[in-house]
């Protein structure tokens with residue numbers, strides 16, 4: 069049975085969900101997206117995703133077709149209609165279709181709003197037990213990475229280069245300074261035991277402000293583990309005790325190898341393990 073998708077006001081079987089070839093999302097990547105996790109049939113940290121959606125569309129002067137509260141309600145309805153327990157809701161809004169391919173904004177924008185779901189197992193993820201491998205690649209993206217734009221070609225190429233070497237994520241860097249993962253936030257852990265400290269880049273136009281990052285750092289502050297919000301280099305990551313990534317599709321995912329170098333002896337470390345447990349407990353609380 070086909071999953072149910074949402075397209076411009078209607079719930080339809082996903083294999084019948086279509087948009088125009090003149091849609092500006094297709095022609096110009098003139099659109100914004102969000103990915104929200106679903107756990108136990110409920111959206112995780114969705115208020116943070118809706119706040120980031122409003123900010124992203126505001127930065128590109130794209131009107132939402134509906135108030136965010138109604139969009140969030142439609143997301144919940146999509147989860148119910150698909151009987152989704154564990155997976156994600158993908159949402160995309162674009163500046164709609166126009167009669168001609170004209171670069172400036174059309175006079176009367178009719179935004180396109182689409183949503184679909186994907187099912188997968190977060191909790192039973194075998195990668196969470198072994199950790200993932202990462203490849204570093206030069207970050208060739210545009211200058212407004214804080215906007216969750218659908219223009220993802222640089223990330224497609226980065227993640228393809230990683231996948232070609234058997235890696236599950238790319239860590240993008242500028243001249244050796246890590247920006248973020250291809251579709252995740254990057255972290256390292258320095259020191260051990262009571263002197264362990266978590267390092268992750270501060271939010272700026274250089275990276276996407278991760279919703280999982282936001283929620284996780286609140287949890288970290290409660291644990292008392294030291295936190296440094298600053299940039300770090302690929303070299304510093306090679307020498308770290310632990311490394312991990314966060315995203316709506318990974319929660320907290322340990323990284324045990326970067327560019328073929330084992331991190332923390334190639335084993336999942338205690339900080340990443342604990343943070344994953346803390347985040348999952350937070351996500352389940354709803």
Ligand code: PDD
Pocket residue numbers: 103248249250251252253276277278279280281314315316317
């Ligand atoms: N990506 N940085 C980038 C470049 C991302 O694409 C993502 C998420 C993140 C983490 O953000 P969050 O914690 O809000 O998911 C950081 C989504 C999952 C994707 O493109 O599939």
